[in-house]
Amino acid sequence: MTRGRLRVYLGAAPGVGKTYAMLGEGRRATERGRDVVVGLVETHGRPRTAALLEGLEVVPRRSVVYRGATFTELDVEAVIARRPKVALIDELAHTNVPGSKNVKRWQDIDEILDAGIDVISTVNIQHLESVNDVVQEITGVPQRETVPDEVVRRADQIELVDMSPEALRRRMAHGNVYAPEKVSAAMANYFRVGNLTALRELALLWVAGKVDDQLDRYRADHGIKGTWETRERVVVALTGGPEGDTLVRRAARIAARTKGADLLAVHVTRADGLAGADPASLARQRTLVESMGGTYHQVVGDDVPRALLDFARGVNATQLVLGASRRGRFAQILSRGVGVETTALSGSIDVHLVTHEEAKKGRGRRERSRAALTRKRRLAGWAVATAGLPALTAALAPFRDVLQLPSEILLFLCLVVGVALIGGMWPAIVAAVGGSLLLNWFFTPPVGRITIADPENLLALIVFVLVAAVVSTIVDLAARRTRQAARAGADAEVLSTLAGHVLRGEAALPSLLGRLRETFGLESVTLLERAGEPTPDDQSEPAAWRIIATSGAAPCTAPAAADTDVVISDRLVLAARGRLLDASDRRVLEAFAAEAAVALRQERLEQEAGLAKPLAEADRMRTALLAAVSHDLRTPLSAAKAAVESLRSRDVTWTDEDRDELLATADESLTRLDRLVENLLDMSRLQAGVLGLSLQPVALEDVVPRAIDDLGPLRERVEGDVSAGLPEIVADPALLERVLVNLMANAVRHSPPGHKVLVTGSRHDDEVEIRIVDRGPGIPPEQHERVFLPFQRLGDRDNGTGVGLGLALSRGLTEAMGGTLVPEETPGGGLTMIVSLPVSPP
Secondary structure, eight states: OOOOOEEEEEESSTTSSHHHHHHHHHHHHHHTTOOEEEEEOOOTTOHHHHHHHTTSEEOOOEEEEETTEEEEEOOHHHHHHHOOSEEEEOOTTOBOOTTSSSSBHHHHHHHHHHTTOEEEEEEEGGGBGGGHHHHHHHHSOOOOOOBOHHHHHTOSEEEEEOOOHHHHHHHHHTTSSSOHHHHHHHHHTTTOHHHHHHHHHHHHHHHHHHHHHHHHHHHHHTTOOSOOTTSOEEEEEOOSSTTHHHHHHHHHHHHHTSTTOEEEEEEEEOTTSOSOOOHHHHHHHHHHHHHTTOEEEEEEOSSHHHHHHHHHHHTTOSEEEEEOOOSOHHHHHHOOHHHHHHHHHOTTSEEEEEOOTTTTSOSOHHHHHTTSOOHHHHHHHHHHHHHHHHHHHHHHGGGTTTSOHHHHHHHHHHHHHHHHHHHOHHHHHHHHHHHHHHHHHHTSSSTTSSOOSSHHHHHHHHHHHHHHHHHHHHHHHHHHHHHHHHHHHHHHHHHHHHHHHHHTTOOHHHHHHHHHHHHHTOSEEEEEEESSOOOTTOOSSOOOEEEEEEEESSOOSSGGGOSEEEEOSSSEEEEEESSOOOHHHHHHHHHHHHHHHHHHHHHHHHHHHHHHHHHHHHHHHHHHHHHHHHHHHHHHHHHHHHHHHHHHOSSSOOOHHHHHHHHHHHHHHHHHHHHHHHHHHHHHHHHHTOOOOOOEEEOHHHHHHHHHHTTGGGGGGEEEEOOTTOOOEEEOHHHHHHHHHHHHHHHHHHSOTTOOEEEEEEEETTEEEEEEEOOSOOOOGGGTGGGGSTTOOOSOSOTTSSOOOHHHHHHHHHHHTTOEEEEEEOTTSSEEEEEEEEBOOO
């Protein structure tokens, strides 16, 4: 069966008309002959929205009874059984009433889509999971109903329902969104112009991202390689050279000229890995790119121009920034270079060749020397050439009349190849030229003269020189590549080991420095930080340095004391002591230094986060406390104040029954207020460790009835079943009564009408268990411990009100008396709280 198609109307804010647009589309589809039904639509009392429902078939809703109240929800089975072509289902992010088959409405819609029915739905931007926290920060209103972004992104069609803030506020003022009595408060809070503008921008940006994904998918599906300039994207190519910072800043300025343009940096790595860039420079440039809001990427390719353009076309880039060539003029004559070649192949992508201070300076002696053979091998090659040519000539001289010239040439060629293998190209070429002169003088007629009588012998000698030069060049190149590969392999192994060392979870800085010291056999490696601000103008006193981290004995206390040091920034230096490192080893050292700087920054961020966490937690608790206490204090105070004001009123003559009822209301409200204040004070004493206890033998059959009486009107919903034969327990009678009152009140609040809370007692070994059993909805086992956190309320539909101290205080008081309080599931449904206290010794 083909899955149905999902169309979502995304609203920038409540009231912009997404439900109205959905119903309008439903009516138009009906007029076109499609079978359309209304699965569920919320009109919110808006007459114009309700008018669009006329003439559309509405599938009856399913009734759900929860805690004595009846609610209506989408009837998924009825919609599937009706099998329309299109179903209109409002509020994609809605949370279903507990007891429904699915928790969220979007899961209901998934079932309907799987049945092959098209669905049109609605959702507001504030309900998307990815922007939920941003919306709360903007509006100050938490959104508890959310939908995963991926659910909406999977929709076959998303249409933004937008409206300017001023137009939406006019709609509200005319009474088209909320009831007149709610308009003023809404416009002064959630629907302020600034809030609506921010929500509108969030919606536009989110939809733009979705459209961007659809465009990329369309281009991939249709094999479109060309650039479509729907959005500016600037790509800057980095080589790891010193000009990189200039290129990044220039590309950032180009991107900044077009609002919303993306900045991407890319580095092309050779496939063989032998011509790698400076990792420290690349790491610094990557940080610079990311600080400017860009992203860093790395691709592999031997053909740098084509690799750059393939990447640029892959991300649909419109502009490419390259640095002017650092090669010399002679090298540019032999090859056009990356910049010119990329420009020639760029097509519709604009290429910017940016000049810089390093242009035409060449790649430097250090870069060229990395591929050369060691000095020892070159000297050995010269020695073999100098001693081998006379020795071979002396060895062949007695056989001059026996051997032919081709045989003698082959023997000299073997010597030249050996010289190339040992000392490289130049000793081999000199050996080839010297060998040709010796062959001419000693073995080519006329002997003893630098002349050749036979033209064939001349050709043989020329071929000998050419072959010797070619072979020596190839051998030298192979030797260089072998040495480069060995060095690259060693570097890769070291860096791979380093990465694994850190990823295994060991302390970052000690791991880095310890691995570096072991790799290069150093005495110590130290990360130094400048203690004060650098003062370049004052050279009278040396700069003060402090050790951040070190590995090994005798750490360096200043960069001047190190054998090798790497400057990471103006304030950070990595100092190594033990031996001097050559240029190739220094590259790896610079990579370690860059990683050490990152590790130090992460450690300090973690420390700052650790310091901020208690403050954030305290602020969260304070906010929760203020929000909860403001509600729980206001409710009984308002009731008591209303009762007292009514009694004081001289405009009404109250009967004795009315007066008694008002006094009872005031008394009950003030009792609730007193209990709340006592809970708060006891919780503060518990947390401060200054709660006073009076432990003594207590008879449970005396405490439970008093606790039930303290419940006031709720006592009728509690049934006590405590045997008189239970032994006495060790407890504070007043605190135990408080614990039981809190637990029973909580159980009554969650029990459905008609079901009483049962309180029982039983002995188990040296403890007595008091069980408070309710038949409410219960709590999932994985959330049992959460109910004992202060300011938590689980299981209520209204989780945003109430202090939620009852269970937290009950556990704290129970543990203070030497007992335990644990929850468990009630057989058949509900929650049982078990208070265990020790039996009083005889």
